[in-house]
Amino acid sequence: MTRRVAAIGEGSYAVEGVYILASGTVVGDKEAQGPLGHYFDVTWSPSGSSRSFEREERELLQRSQEIALAKARLDWPAVELVLGGDLLDQLVTTSFVGRAHGRPLLGMFAACATFTEALAVGSLLVAGGGPAVVLASAVSHHYAAERQFRYPVELGNQRYPTSSWTATAAGSSVLASAPGPIAVEAVTIGRVVDYGQKDPNDYGSAMAPAAVDTIHRHLRALGRTVEDYDAIFTGDLGEFGRRLALKLAQEELGEDWRARLDDCGRVLYDLQRQDVHNGASGAGCSAAVFGGYLSHQLTQGGWRRLLLAATGALLSPTTAQQGESIPSIAHAVSLRAERGGEAR
């Protein structure tokens, strides 16, 4: 298999010889009860042995990595590089889990776009002739995120209609130069986009312009349209963010993306029944939705092409308190189903 990288546009690279061998997903109870519940590998329940939400988050991540490796029939020593991140300050979940596996580790952060940042960089490294096997991961934990970013949940603060629910979820994917069921075709590294939105209870609207920017650049670099994909999934725009992205695509590009564009955060929960308002968010959301539902669609659901463009709101509690707007970013990865050796 020839490994190759070619620059095809601003931040966009076509890659050859990179495949996703397998993915592992672990979700919490609420996520398991949503419409995608049966696509995930494991529903995780606190064992009681973890002494904190932060330790639970580590268990989620580690479990998802172990499942991905088991499905790819690989052991830890075969993993040349681990890439990924989480939402906790100083990426402590990723680092502490790195202590357990002991493999070379690259910590990455793009908020809820971290998973596609890791997938994109991992793909570029494998295609560039470096590591032959890498693991890309992202994780989030609802209660660990709540107490870091917001208020103690015991306060019972009312949530806004535009608020998203940080998912308790982890997803890990094994990228390799050896052929597998999903090929990586191209990646686009996002740039920071900020339309001036300042409301930390509405990430979807802040991130929608970044999603449109990256998807547009990615399609243009490849000379494709949205119709070339069975689906385009953004990260955590949720219901409101998707609406705004569709509006921006129509107004700024004159394109109708309604038939193709959906969002990981919008499909993880049943928005009517599960009281999550705008939908799901969190670095683990797109990682788990990709590793579970979307991978299934590519390998067994008849989809031929997927564009995954996770989105991240690059604020912190400090910048929100200082009255700053919310810079956002989206990193995109084009994926192609490989069946019966076709296109190899």
Added chain:
Amino acid sequence: MTRRVAAIGEGSYAVEGVYILASGTVVGDKEAQGPLGHYFDVTWSPSGSSRSFEREERELLQRSQEIALAKARLDWPAVELVLGGDLLDQLVTTSFVGRAHGRPLLGMFAACATFTEALAVGSLLVAGGGPAVVLASAVSHHYAAERQFRYPVELGNQRYPTSSWTATAAGSSVLASAPGPIAVEAVTIGRVVDYGQKDPNDYGSAMAPAAVDTIHRHLRALGRTVEDYDAIFTGDLGEFGRRLALKLAQEELGEDWRARLDDCGRVLYDLQRQDVHNGASGAGCSAAVFGGYLSHQLTQGGWRRLLLAATGALLSPTTAQQGESIPSIAHAVSLRAERGGEAR
């Protein structure tokens, strides 16, 4: 110039066709008054127009990036990718500056090893045939770090003898496939090492084992010894951490590194005169010491080879409060002086 990556050991890659064209450095008053003061491009003083330490940190980073580009005679549109990070929660400095330059951005985090993580990944991407010009950056700001990680400085808490002083410093380097004065020879991605040290006032001792692990793996992968380098500089071990690293190299490897091993955090300040105890730390420390002093040694000081192995303590205030030990990591980059076209 042939661009090429070759795996040569666990997490270690030889690279060809990657050069550092120029670096930009900006430091605060205290850093400018240290023994390396005259090697830095700009001594930065608050203009008064910045309303917070966090905004000042952004100015430092942006300025260092602009200086690096000016020295390399490049404009922003020539930069295909920006890689880097900072110490603030959610990497807000890097992201907010990304809003200004608008170039494709990869947020990276390895605490005070972030600069060599960015250099290493940037080198692998350029050598792998992806982007031809990337910018690798890291920054830290003493007072922004103090109020995030420690106590309000107004409390006047006593500092420990083993405490380091977070440097106010930024460093940015332009990596490119076009020939330049410094060549990147090889990189080693670190793995998390934790010997169980729990004292958040002594990062140097926590990080020393990670530094020794990475340097040892790097040398072994290349078939070299410490004598093959004019100098090996770790990141922010400081005085105590360097002593421990020397001890570990002697006891675990039976090697005497005294004549070659020094540390960016140990040389940035005058330890006797500047009341900084163990020395400097912060993501900007190794970035600025490399871009200023160490680059000068390679381009004009007669050094032929440098091994830069910045070190990071991967804890957070939360993990420290929860009684966890301090996982650490070091990423290494081998650099070679290119003179009069030799070895091209």
